[in-house]
């Protein structure tokens with residue numbers, strides 16, 4: 001039998017540990033639609049406090065959190081300014097057009113943009129031709145750009161400029177915990193400039209599901225209605241909340257290990273001339289590398305790696321993503337880097 005693969009496709013592939021399962025098993029639960037799930041109430045209060053916001057609301061997925069945020073902060077026909085290749089544009093099956101009816105303006109590069117770029121893209125309200133810009137969204141860390149951390153000072157400038165012009169601000173912080181650990185900034189400081197933000201329990205924290213929206217009580221009350229409208233209002237969700245509480249207690253500080261492991265892989269891969277990757281661009285637990293001249297295509301690299309027990313993700317014909325997480329050890333990451341290197345180097349030419 002093949003040993004379990006070293007699975008670097010995503011940090012969503014983690015499975016609850018025995019201790020996390022025990023916490024879920026013993027959680028007191030109730031009907032969350034009556035506000036009577038004590039474990040969920042605890043989680044929502046704890047996350048709101050961690051993020052320095054009045055209230056938080058659990059949702060089954062980060063995609064639903066993003067979709068609900070768009071409904072809360074924008075109206076059909078509005079323009080939403082986002083980073084290039086953000087999750088809402090690439091990974092939500094067109095939900096933003098279907099659910100909120102918004103249009104996106106993608107700006108900047110490598111997952112980041114400046115306040116000047118934001119202002120240049122901003123379309124004023126009340127113009128006879130332009131779609132009004134209702135919202136600016138930042139993704140931190142930025143998934144498709146390789147876990148890049150958005151410079152906090154720039155996020156503050158963008159949000160201040162937005163506020164001055166009556167534009168709402170939203171942070172897709174699915175991996176905000178990674179930013180907090182990598183930068184040493186408390187989550188509340190990272191969240192402070194934004195009207196509303198989301199965080200995930202199901203990525204690096206290793207819980208089986210769930211994201212939370214956090215913000216002022218009034219916005220969270222509106223989000224509650226859209227959660228139900230989208231079919232995301234559930235009942236005894238305390239089992240998920242218990243996993244989330246466990247994850248916050250035990251899996252937050254250890255994200256530093258994932259970052260060190262991603263860095264280890266990146267440094268090893270960067271030794272190949274056939275791989276285009278700057279290890280300094282690996283800020284957190286995601287590495288995205290381009291295959292240079294002489295290397296096979298990404299689907300071939302991914303297929304050959306899978307045959308050797310290493311799973312990665314082909315982003316496009318010449319781009320591969322690998323993500324570290326709590327279910328891969330440092331040794332496994334070192335081994336994965338060797339396998340990928342051998343495949344790329346062994347391609348002949």
Ligand SMILES: *Cc1c(COP(=O)(O)O)cnc(C)c1O
Nearest residue numbers: 061062063064087139143172174
């Ligand atoms: C994973 C992810 C989401 C969505 O989370 P799901 O729970 O998979 O729906 C949103 N934003 C970013 C940046 C993500 O990486």
